[in-house]
Amino acid sequence: MKDVSYVIDHQGFLVIPAMVAMLQPCDTVMYIPQYCDDCIEMHVSLLEFKEEGEDAQHADRWQAYHGLSPDVYWARVEIDAARFHEAFIDGEQLRRENSIFKLEPALCKDLNENYVEHVKEICTLHTNVAISEPVVVGVDPMGIDVRASFGIVRVPTPSPFASSEEVMAFVSGR
Secondary structure, three states: OOOOOOEEOOOOOEEEEEOHHHHOOOOEEEEEOOOOOOOEEEEEEEEEEOOOHHHHHHHHHHHHHHOOOOOOEEEEEEEEEEEEOOEEEEHHHHOOOOOOOOOHHHHHHHHHHHOHHHHHHHHHHHHOOOOOOOEEEEEEOOEEEEEEOOEEEEEEOOOOOOOHHHHHHHHHOO
16 A cells, blocks of 8 residues: 555546556555545556656646655556445546636736735635645636645635636635
8 A cells, every 4th residue: 555645637637656566557446535434445547657748747737736756657547436335436427627727827826926815815714724835736616726834725615616717806805
Protein backbone atom coordinates (compact mmCIF):
# COMPACT_ATOMS: atom_id res chain seq x y z
CA MET A 1 0.00 0.00 0.00
CA LYS A 2 1.31 3.48 -0.89
CA ASP A 3 -0.07 6.90 0.02
CA VAL A 4 -0.39 9.18 -3.00
CA SER A 5 -1.41 12.78 -3.42
CA TYR A 6 -3.50 13.60 -6.45
CA VAL A 7 -5.02 16.46 -8.39
CA ILE A 8 -7.96 16.41 -10.75
CA ASP A 9 -7.26 17.50 -14.33
CA HIS A 10 -9.68 19.47 -16.50
CA GLN A 11 -11.19 16.27 -17.92
CA GLY A 12 -11.93 14.85 -14.48
CA PHE A 13 -9.08 12.32 -14.30
CA LEU A 14 -6.90 12.02 -11.23
CA VAL A 15 -3.19 12.77 -11.75
CA ILE A 16 -0.52 11.20 -9.55
CA PRO A 17 3.24 10.77 -9.42
CA ALA A 18 3.86 7.03 -9.65
CA MET A 19 6.53 4.50 -8.81
CA VAL A 20 7.51 2.38 -11.80
CA ALA A 21 6.00 -0.71 -10.13
CA MET A 22 2.61 1.01 -10.05
CA LEU A 23 2.62 1.27 -13.84
CA GLN A 24 2.95 -2.47 -14.42
CA PRO A 25 -0.19 -4.20 -15.71
CA CYS A 26 -2.11 -5.31 -12.64
CA ASP A 27 -5.32 -4.73 -10.74
CA THR A 28 -5.06 -1.49 -8.83
CA VAL A 29 -7.37 -0.53 -6.00
CA MET A 30 -7.40 2.96 -4.54
CA TYR A 31 -8.90 3.84 -1.16
CA ILE A 32 -9.95 7.46 -0.60
CA PRO A 33 -9.26 9.04 1.82
CA GLN A 34 -8.08 6.08 3.89
CA TYR A 35 -9.22 2.56 4.57
CA CYS A 36 -12.16 2.79 6.95
CA ASP A 37 -15.82 1.83 7.09
CA ASP A 38 -16.96 4.87 5.08
CA CYS A 39 -14.24 4.96 2.41
CA ILE A 40 -14.79 4.73 -1.31
CA GLU A 41 -12.96 1.82 -2.88
CA MET A 42 -12.08 2.43 -6.52
CA HIS A 43 -10.81 0.04 -9.16
CA VAL A 44 -8.57 2.14 -11.38
CA SER A 45 -6.34 1.98 -14.44
CA LEU A 46 -3.10 3.95 -14.49
CA LEU A 47 -2.14 5.55 -17.80
CA GLU A 48 1.50 6.65 -17.84
CA PHE A 49 2.42 10.02 -19.34
CA LYS A 50 5.66 11.94 -19.74
CA GLU A 51 6.42 15.15 -17.88
CA GLU A 52 7.20 16.96 -21.12
CA GLY A 53 5.20 17.83 -24.21
CA GLU A 54 1.45 18.34 -24.23
CA ASP A 55 0.97 16.27 -21.05
CA ALA A 56 3.39 18.47 -19.07
CA GLN A 57 0.41 20.52 -17.89
CA HIS A 58 -0.75 17.57 -15.75
CA ALA A 59 2.57 17.28 -13.90
CA ASP A 60 2.73 21.08 -13.58
CA ARG A 61 -0.73 21.11 -12.02
CA TRP A 62 0.23 18.44 -9.48
CA GLN A 63 3.39 20.37 -8.59
CA ALA A 64 1.43 23.64 -8.17
CA TYR A 65 -0.71 21.86 -5.59
CA HIS A 66 1.88 19.67 -3.86
CA GLY A 67 5.44 20.83 -4.70
CA LEU A 68 8.18 18.63 -6.09
CA SER A 69 7.21 15.05 -6.81
CA PRO A 70 8.85 12.22 -4.87
CA ASP A 71 8.60 10.03 -8.00
CA VAL A 72 9.83 10.52 -11.57
CA TYR A 73 6.97 8.77 -13.35
CA TRP A 74 3.48 10.18 -13.84
CA ALA A 75 0.06 8.63 -14.37
CA ARG A 76 -3.47 9.71 -15.14
CA VAL A 77 -5.83 7.61 -13.09
CA GLU A 78 -8.97 6.41 -14.82
CA ILE A 79 -11.66 5.19 -12.44
CA ASP A 80 -13.09 1.97 -13.84
CA ALA A 81 -15.57 1.37 -11.03
CA ALA A 82 -16.14 2.38 -7.42
CA ARG A 83 -17.77 0.77 -4.43
CA PHE A 84 -19.29 2.59 -1.49
CA HIS A 85 -20.66 0.11 1.04
CA GLU A 86 -22.79 -2.20 -1.14
CA ALA A 87 -23.32 0.23 -4.03
CA PHE A 88 -21.24 -0.14 -7.21
CA ILE A 89 -20.80 2.87 -9.50
CA ASP A 90 -19.48 3.02 -13.04
CA GLY A 91 -16.28 5.08 -13.01
CA GLU A 92 -17.37 7.27 -15.90
CA GLN A 93 -20.24 8.57 -13.75
CA LEU A 94 -17.73 9.91 -11.21
CA ARG A 95 -15.70 11.94 -13.70
CA ARG A 96 -16.65 15.60 -14.11
CA GLU A 97 -14.98 17.91 -16.58
CA ASN A 98 -14.03 21.40 -15.46
CA SER A 99 -16.21 23.55 -17.73
CA ILE A 100 -14.25 26.70 -16.85
CA PHE A 101 -10.74 25.22 -17.20
CA LYS A 102 -9.81 27.64 -20.00
CA LEU A 103 -10.43 30.53 -17.57
CA GLU A 104 -8.52 28.92 -14.70
CA PRO A 105 -4.94 30.16 -15.36
CA ALA A 106 -6.05 33.80 -15.72
CA LEU A 107 -8.32 33.54 -12.67
CA CYS A 108 -5.56 32.07 -10.51
CA LYS A 109 -3.13 34.77 -11.62
CA ASP A 110 -5.61 37.60 -11.03
CA LEU A 111 -6.68 36.27 -7.62
CA ASN A 112 -3.06 35.80 -6.51
CA GLU A 113 -1.96 39.23 -7.71
CA ASN A 114 -4.96 41.43 -6.88
CA TYR A 115 -7.27 39.67 -4.40
CA VAL A 116 -5.05 38.10 -1.72
CA GLU A 117 -6.96 39.74 1.17
CA HIS A 118 -10.28 38.60 -0.32
CA VAL A 119 -8.94 35.05 -0.69
CA LYS A 120 -7.91 35.10 2.99
CA GLU A 121 -11.41 36.26 3.92
CA ILE A 122 -13.27 33.58 1.91
CA CYS A 123 -11.01 30.87 3.37
CA THR A 124 -11.86 31.99 6.89
CA LEU A 125 -15.54 32.57 6.14
CA HIS A 126 -16.26 29.37 4.18
CA THR A 127 -13.84 26.89 5.78
CA ASN A 128 -12.96 28.36 9.21
CA VAL A 129 -9.29 28.13 8.21
CA ALA A 130 -7.06 31.19 8.49
CA ILE A 131 -4.30 31.28 5.88
CA SER A 132 -1.58 33.90 6.15
CA GLU A 133 -0.13 33.46 2.65
CA PRO A 134 -2.75 31.87 0.38
CA VAL A 135 -1.99 30.85 -3.19
CA VAL A 136 -4.93 30.02 -5.46
CA VAL A 137 -3.93 26.94 -7.46
CA GLY A 138 -7.25 25.82 -8.92
CA VAL A 139 -10.75 26.98 -9.83
CA ASP A 140 -13.61 24.82 -11.04
CA PRO A 141 -17.40 25.20 -11.06
CA MET A 142 -17.70 23.80 -7.53
CA GLY A 143 -15.06 25.91 -5.79
CA ILE A 144 -11.55 27.24 -5.37
CA ASP A 145 -8.41 25.38 -4.27
CA VAL A 146 -6.00 27.39 -2.14
CA ARG A 147 -2.50 26.21 -1.22
CA ALA A 148 -1.42 27.00 2.30
CA SER A 149 1.77 26.15 4.17
CA PHE A 150 0.06 23.05 5.62
CA GLY A 151 -1.71 21.79 2.47
CA ILE A 152 -4.67 22.51 0.21
CA VAL A 153 -7.85 24.20 1.43
CA ARG A 154 -10.97 23.66 -0.67
CA VAL A 155 -13.34 26.65 -0.64
CA PRO A 156 -16.73 25.41 -1.89
CA THR A 157 -19.09 27.72 -3.71
CA PRO A 158 -22.78 27.92 -2.75
CA SER A 159 -23.74 27.64 -6.44
CA PRO A 160 -21.64 26.47 -9.41
CA PHE A 161 -19.44 29.01 -11.20
CA ALA A 162 -20.15 29.42 -14.92
CA SER A 163 -17.97 32.46 -15.64
CA SER A 164 -14.98 34.41 -14.41
CA GLU A 165 -17.36 37.18 -13.30
CA GLU A 166 -19.12 34.76 -10.95
CA VAL A 167 -15.78 33.65 -9.47
CA MET A 168 -14.68 37.26 -8.93
CA ALA A 169 -18.05 38.21 -7.40
CA PHE A 170 -17.79 35.27 -4.97
CA VAL A 171 -14.23 36.15 -3.94
CA SER A 172 -14.85 39.87 -3.59
CA GLY A 173 -18.17 39.41 -1.78
CA ARG A 174 -20.26 41.25 -4.36
